[in-house]
Amino acid sequence: MSSKTAKPEKIRCDACPVMCYIADGNSGACDRYANQDGELIRLDPLTIIEKNVADGNPVVPFLETGEVWDGDVVQSKERFITAIGAGTTYPDYKPAPFIVSSNAGGVDTVTVVTEGIFSYCGAKVKIDTDRHLGPERNLVRANGEPVGHVTTAEYGSQMLSIGGVHHLTGGGKKEGRVTCETLLALCNGQAVELSIDGGADLVVQANKPPIVNGAAEERMRVGCGSAAVGMFASQWKDLVDEVVVVDDHITGVMSEHQAGKVIGWQETGIRIKGRRSTPGRYFQVANPGNGWGGTDLVDPLTILGDFNPKKAKPGLSLLMVSTTGEQFAYFELNEDLVPIEKDVPEALAPSIERIDENCEPALCSVVFMGGAGGSLRAGVTENPVGLTRSVQDSLTNITCGGAPTYRWPGGGITVMVDVTRMPENSFGYVPTPAIVAPIEFTMSMENYIALGGHADHVLDLVDAISANSGRQKDHILNGQRFVDAHANNPWPIKGKH
Ligand code: SF4
Incomplete structure (x- = not known):
């Protein structure tokens, strides 16, 4: 006798317009949701940030502190449910995955939490x-x-x-x-x-x-060429007759610059090939490039014309330096008033080192910018414009993964956030294609009710964090990840909004 085992049916994920049919044991096209024994599961754990109540400050930024809630909600730690791993509001009319109430400084607040799908x-x-x-x-x-x-x-x-x-x-x-x-x-x-x-x-x-x-x-760079001339004028005085700070944007010439004039620099008869903007400030001395001061210069003398023989004298000294201090050269005029490169005098070395010292380390910064549209706003309230107005009136605070955002003025809800202030791997995608980013709206309970919020769906913070909250309306959460709040972020819930 043989018996046929029924093949598990695929289940449909409707968390984005792709509407994947997912077989048991497989994940959907975005790897955010999977079919586990016939249940739709959100694969990334729900991320909750926390800080010690005692000192009000986190100890170390964004270290994982454990996978399982330890039952301590109010005694020693404040906690904030971020949207990371919470799930998405789609289609638009559904309330957001978490609408959480808590009390902050005696004020009843509500935080609406959702992973937004951002096409814009x-x-x-x-x-x-x-x-x-x-x-x-x-x-x-x-x-x-x-x-x-x-x-x-x-x-x-x-x-x-x-x-x-x-x-x-x-x-x-x-x-x-x-x-x-x-x-x-x-x-x-x-x-x-x-x-x-x-x-x-x-x-x-x-x-x-x-x-x-x-x-x-x-x-x-320490500054543009003009700013560098201004900053270091007094340090170069009496050590050298002329200084040129080479810059792709604004090359500075000490003897002509106001900074030099006010401390008595004498004219040197120098001539710069470039477009003179104001005294001692020249534009377009060369083409942009990877050489001196962001120009294509390998030899800085290329930007000099002949010295004016009525003003220049043999032996006149000239320091040329780039805006980062990486490139520098020292010259003295010969009998024909031609600059001849010489070793940099010891007395000038500290001023060049000072430029270097004043240059900050070079870094890349990434700021995510997105517009919160239909599904996001409808997940918060039945009357989406109410949320927009509440945000514009600064009654609602917007965070992304608990990190502070900057909201652009004008219409709509367009926010920017420094991704390094968010927990690791805060972002996802769906193949529509669009980016999935966490977003949380926090406001007073009074304001939430006034703007037509989904008051029937408000869950107390303790219940939301409790083990039973793994089962959501249309999917199951995959545990919780607790991380310490970022040391430089304000706590997302203030007493008053
Ligand atoms: S792409 Fe992801 S979110 Fe969209 S339907 Fe498929 S599994 Fe769900």
Whole structure:
């Protein structure tokens, strides 16, 4: 006799528009949900941040402290349920996975917790370097696919805009997939290889030095050439006749600069090939590049014209230095008023070291930026505009994985968050493609009811953390991960919102 064993049916995940049918023992297309014995399980554990009540401060940032709740909710630790591992509100009309009440400083508060699916999102990447990475507006590529562009440089840093809805949805299928992978890796703190059209090859990783064309960047500039002249004018006085700080943006010339004038620097007859902006400040002395001060200069003398023989004298001394102090050279004029390179006098060495000392370490910074739209807001309230207004009126605090966010002014809910202030691996993806990011809305209970919140679904913090909360409305949680609050983050729940 033989008996047929019934093949387990596939179950459907409806946590995103892909609507995977998942067989027992398998995971869905995003690896976030799986079928475990016929039940839909969220694979990443629910992340709960905690801090000691006694001192109000966490001991060590983001160390895992255990997988299992120890039953201690109020005695010695404050806890905050983040959206990481909580599950997603989809379709839009469902209440968020967790709507948690707690009491903070005598105020009843509510935190609405959900993993948002962001089609409108990207990362702003700040790369501390003087080196020219590529022309503004040029494409940034990963694996050959366009995933972003070079945007306006900031003081001492080059900026990239990565992701965005046009790369995620507006190009080919591969472009969308690679953009999503790149964003996910960047936001989860992994190293990403990028190349810029007409520019550099990069390795970028949050909170790590950038690698530009194979070389790790060490330091930021002390300032632009003009600022460096101003900062160090008095230290160079009487040690050298002229100083030029070479910079791709604003090259500074001591004897002409206001900083030199006010402390009595004499004219030297120097002539700079570049566009004079104001006295002692020159633009466009060379092309952008990987040489002196972010220019393509290998020989700094290239930017000098002939010295004015009415003002210059043989023996006149000249120090040329870059904005990071990495490159420097010392010259004296010969009888024909031609600069001849000589060893740097010992007396000048401390001032060059001072530039170096004032340069901060070069790092990459990754800030996630996303717009909270339909499903997110509907998961909080039946009247989504109520949440928008509450956020805009600063009655609702938004955190991402417990980290503080910056909300853009104007319409909608567009937030930015430093990914290094969030717990590890806070981000996920779905293959639509879109990024999954945790988001929490915290407000007073009074305000939550006033904005039409899902008051019937509010769960006390103790119940939410208790072992029984593993079973959610439409899926099962995969345990809990407790992490210490980030030392630099404000606690997400304040007494008043
Ligand atoms: S991609 Fe992930 S979230 Fe979307 S339906 Fe499949 S398993 Fe669920």
